[in-house]
Amino acid sequence: MAAAIDIVDLTKTYGELKALDSVTLSIPEGDCFGLLGPNGAGKTTLIRILTTLIRPTSGAARVNSFDVVKDRAHVRQRIGVVPQAMTSDLDLTGFEIMDIYARFYEMEKKERLERIDELLGMVGLRERAGDLVATYSGGMRRRLEIARGLVHKPSILILDEPTIGLDPQSRHVVWELLESFRKTDKLTILLTTHYMEEAESLCDHVAIIDYGKIVALDTVEGLKRQIPQKDVVELTVGNIDLQEASQRVASVPAVNSVVVKDDRLIVATDNGANAIPELVDGIKRMGGNLTRVLLKQQTLEDVFIHFTGRPIREEEAKKVSFLLGAGVPTKWGR
Ligand SMILES: Nc1ncnc2c1ncn2[C@@H]1O[C@H](COP(=O)(O)OP(=O)(O)O)[C@@H](O)[C@H]1O
Numbered sequence: 428m429a430a431a432i433d434i435v436d437l438t439k440t441y442g443e444l445k446a447l448d449s450v451t452l453s454i455p456e457g458d459c460f461g462l463l464g465p466n467g468a469g470k471t472t473l474i475r476i477l478t479t480l481i482r483p484t485s486g487a488a489r490v491n492s493f494d495v496v497k498d499r500a501h502v503r504q505r506i507g508v509v510p511q512a513m514t515s516d517l518d519l520t521g522f523e524i525m526d527i528y529a530r531f532y533e534m535e536k537k538e539r540l541e542r543i544d545e546l547l548g549m550v551g552l553r554e555r556a557g558d559l560v561a562t563y564s565g566g567m568r569r570r571l572e573i574a575r576g577l578v579h580k581p582s583i584l585i586l587d588e589p590t591i592g593l594d595p596q597s598r599h600v601v602w603e604l605l606e607s608f609r610k611t612d613k614l615t616i617l618l619t620t621h622y623m624e625e626a627e628s629l630c631d632h633v634a635i636i637d638y639g640k641i642v643a644l645d646t647v648e649g650l651k652r653q654i655p656q657k658d659v660v661e662l663t664v665g666n667i668d669l670q671e672a673s674q675r676v677a678s679v680p681a682v683n684s685v686v687v688k689d690d691r692l693i694v695a696t697d698n699g700a701n702a703i704p705e706l707v708d709g710i711k712r713m714g715g716n717l718t719r720v721l722l723k724q725q726t727l728e729d730v731f732i733h734f735t736g737r738p739i740r741e742e743e744a745k746k747v748s749f750l751l752g753a754g755v756p757t758k759w760g761r
């Protein structure tokens with residue numbers, strides 16, 4: 428089947444920094460493809476190139492066979508875009524925003540009004556179409572922006588962190604919307620996220636991106652199969668220094684790797700049931716206060732840890748402060 432998006436050896440540099448480093452990937456038509464990575468990984472840079480907003484330093488990308496540098500108009504006609512930051516104008520009504528976008532695409536009046544009504548109905552905003560966006564909740568704005576991205580019936584929808592900053596309920600509503608648009612509009616979807624659950628619940632394929640490089644690419648199940656250890660033991664520990672404890676735990680023979688996440692040690696092992704007594708014993712001897720021991724199957728988060736050596740969420744706090752206007756950190760804590 429033809430690729431909806433084809434990216435070959437794509438690099439984008441900002442001075443010394445390689446925001447994207449020889450990225451090659453191909454997204455089949457009809458796929459829901461997730462680009463999963465921490466803050467600063469290069470996700471938005473890739474989206475900006477694909478949506479023709481910036482040029483790559485080298486390499487090439489094609490959308491429905493159209494080159495993102497040479498054929499920008501064709502590319503734009505085929506893609507719908509939902510940018511990372513909320514971009515719907517607060518001073519306009521939901522309908523007005525939809526109408527302006529539909530006019531950009533030179534849609535005839537009848538088709539335009541029908542499409543807008545259909546989309547606003549699908550995203551649950553028909554009754555609020557005449558209200559100013561300033562009166563919408565975050566979830567409503569996001570839904571409007573998804574509808575806006577689809578107004579010209581694109582075949583590919585590209586979303587940059589579609590649920591960032593939304594409460595869990597609104598997040599699930601967005602997921603359901605994407606699932607249903609995917610069917611009704613026969614969409615190919617490319618989304619970026621740093622939420623594991625988002626990639627896991629929505630995507631057919633996931634690429635893990637870190638420091639501008641794709642470090643793994645497979646189906647969610649395939650990614651889980653790629654990591655060697657079978658079990659994950661999570662130990663919630665108080666009273667001791669966890670970094671120090673993690674080094675001691677790492678020396679236990681049955682243990683493959685250990686990372687610290689919040690108040691937990693996340694231990695990868697071939698056989699969790701066998702390892703637990705020794706782990707519990709070791710932590711007690713260090714004077715640790717063990718409040719919870721969890722033996723679980725691998726999640727996409729464990730895959731992420733395996734490929735990047737750290738959990739993804741430690742980056743979240745910084746991202747939120749950025750959204751709140753605390754400024755752009757020049758280094759993302761690395
Ligand atoms: N216009 C720019 N000028 C300089 N550096 C940039 C610019 N845009 C992004 N970067 C840097 O490129 C890297 C990737 O950023 P970005 O693509 O926004 O990551 P993500 O979306 O995964 O958080 C970061 O280190 C970021 O600081």
Ligand SMILES: [Mg+2]
Pocket residue numbers: 470471472511587588
């Ligand atoms: Mg981004």
